[in-house]
Amino acid sequence: MAQRILTGYRPTGKLHLGHLHGNLKRMIELQEQATCFFFIADWHALTTDYQDPSRLRAYTEDMVVDWLAAGLDADKAAIYRQSDLPEVAEFQLYLSMVTPLGWLERVPSFKEQQEQLKGREIATHGFLGYPVLQAADILIVRADGVPVGEDQLPHLELTREIVRRFNYLYGETFAEPQSLLSPSPRIPGTDGRKMSKSYGNHISLGDTPEDIHKKVGIMVTDPARRTRRDPGDPEKCSVYELHKIYTVDRLEEIGEKCRTAGWGCVECKRVLAERVADSLRDFRARRKELEKTPGIAWKVLEDGLRKVKPVAGEVLAEVRRRMGID
Ligand code: SF4
Structure with a gap:
């Protein structure tokens, strides 16, 4: 070590x-x-x-x-x-x-x-x-x-x-x-490329839940899902890549719903945005506190x-x- x-x-x-x-x-x-x-x-x-x-x-x-x-x-x-x-x-x-x-x-x-x-x-x-x-x-x-x-x-x-x-x-x-x-x-950033400030595709740790919902809302998904009824391939989707980190407990269900067109991308993104926003709640509170000094x-x-x-x-x-x- x-x-x-x-x-x-x-x-x-x-x-x-x-x-x-x-x-x-x-x-x-x-x-x-x-x-x-x-x-x-x-x-x-x-x-x-x-x-x-x-x-x-x-x-x-x-x-x-x-x-x-x-x-x-x-x-x-x-x-x-x-x-x-x-x-x-x-x-x-x-x-x-x-x-x-x-x-x-x-x-x-x-x-x-x-x-x-x-x-x-x-x-x-x-x-x-x-x-x-x-x-x-x-x-x-x-x-x-x-x-x-x-x-x-x-x-x-x-x-x-x-x-x-x-x-x-x-x-x-x-x-x-x-x-x-x-x-x-x-x-992945919102455009599917590696998340980077220079690409302008990032979700900041200090973003508000509203910001996060907006940014996740514009994330690129599997292009095969052109309409709500088209089945998708989660492995081709940036949103799913983030679900692998933030929604591990529901991963199988999310993959299945994507593949069978059991839900739409809007719903899938909403679940992700909630998880990301929740995970950053303590960070936001601590930052607010620090800003007082x-x-x-x-x-x-x-x-x-x-x-x-x-x-x-x-x-x-x-x-x-x-x-x-x-
Ligand atoms: S349902 Fe979810 S995993 Fe499937 S393409 Fe849409 S956003 Fe991606």
Whole structure:
């Protein structure tokens, strides 16, 4: 079992169901078992969104409050903002000296993201180098476990390669961090694609029951069900994918009713929306409570910084020494 865990989120504002089932539930468990470092990756956000940073502060605040409402505990984990820890930037500079360009160019997400974000000018030094920044995030706290999804495995492998090279050049300094791969279900958005704020297809954790009913109401379903009388195939339906998480106790019945046209999609969606809204009732109440304390997010980030700063300072001092900069 890993002893030190690190994970970070780009500040994209309020959290949604994709975050909750993707990583957040895991973070809530891990904070009980290990020393955890959870950070807001605002420098990472700038690698793709540097042209419009106007919402960065607001998004950071929203995300921290959502984290707390979801169950992250600032007394148990160090919750901090990446840009408050300049040690990371200096460390990234040192790591960038030892990282061959070819390693960065072959990271699969480099080309994929360039494709996906075609409208933005991201052929930048910062964007190419963001896996090195990730390595600095991980190693600055000597994390030995990093919760990741399948798509992030190549990044962590790159961190391990950087560790091996650093250790080879300057002597044994870092252990190779391990991935904590969690089997997280695919969460479809309202349009059937993976739920993501950038697609505008998300259901936020803070959405009201009315919002949730509206959003579930427009979810794409099995196209074979053109009318109420057409039987459907639940395995081709995004609504059913969410029923698999929220309505497990009625799954067989729901599948049967779909296949036999025993009910319409409107009814099926209503059941789902009620379950989702119920599951988020406590979250909404806790968020409301937290909102009564203005500035609570910044206070939490300040406290978290106090915890991470000495750890980062010790690591950076050793790196400087090893690289002849002390
Ligand atoms: S009945 Fe339910 S599972 Fe079947 S297509 Fe409609 S929404 Fe999807």
